[in-house]
Amino acid sequence: MNNISNIDNIPKEYMYDPDFQSKLKTILIGDAIGCEKIYVNIDYVKPGAESTKYHSHSVQEEFFLILSGEGLLRIDGEKIIIRKGDVISKPAGKDITHQFINNSSEILQILDIGTREKDDIITYPDENVIYIKDKKLIFNINNSIKDWTSEPNE
Template sequence: MNQSPISATSIPATQGQTIYPEPYASLVQGRLKRKLGDFFGLKNFGVNLTDLAPGAQSALLHHHSQQDEFIFILAGTPTLILGDRELTLGPGDCYGFPAGTGIAHQLVNPSAEPVRYLEIGDRSPNDQVNYPNDDLQASLTDGQWIITHKDGQLY
């Protein structure tokens, strides 16, 4: 374990890495994610420093059955899609997504400037993720994500 504080931007980043299969994986190519919680060995919750390039999105529109999520905007003006609403966020804005509400969400960056935000989520076992606009569902089983079509067939 790292014993000294470090700059969050020095933690290795993944560009567009996702659990999504194609054709969905390419939709998050403009996302750069630094898994701060993983770097420090956190087991109960995750913390990511995420950048969205202009035109990029954080994820597919989704909601969780077990996992709570929280975002805090550091830079830029992303649009939060929350159910059928669109809300413009700015630096200092935050929002929490309680599990089990059935209200889908995602961040998109429609601006010409990059967006940077912190995302925090717990690591609840047996989480189910629903993607209302896509033929995709995800299940967290024994610490691994299993991705299927909505009819249950594996990708």
């Protein structure tokens, strides 16, 4: 695999919705050129669409750069206006809930870089869902076990 490429030469197999028929197109640049410890993506979010579901990570660190467009960053219950040139960090282990929303009339383009972390647990509070990514396990928070304890002597 070549570790040098041009964004225009990334094969379609490294893209979600390469023809941009839906509301979100993602180019997996890091995967295409062989990044192992980080992922590097460019997300293209159409007007009225969202980049992801509102979520947080237990251990993954992320960095975002708004390449073009404008919209909202929904983060920890707040909505903040974002535009071209804005940079956002989401430090590791902080469980910062986040999502980008394109409420403008142009495409929102986001450079998304993050660490690949073993045992990262992703929480989707709007849906009460927990996702253990490495194990591909999904749990509904509302289906809890009553009266369970980790205490061995009770």
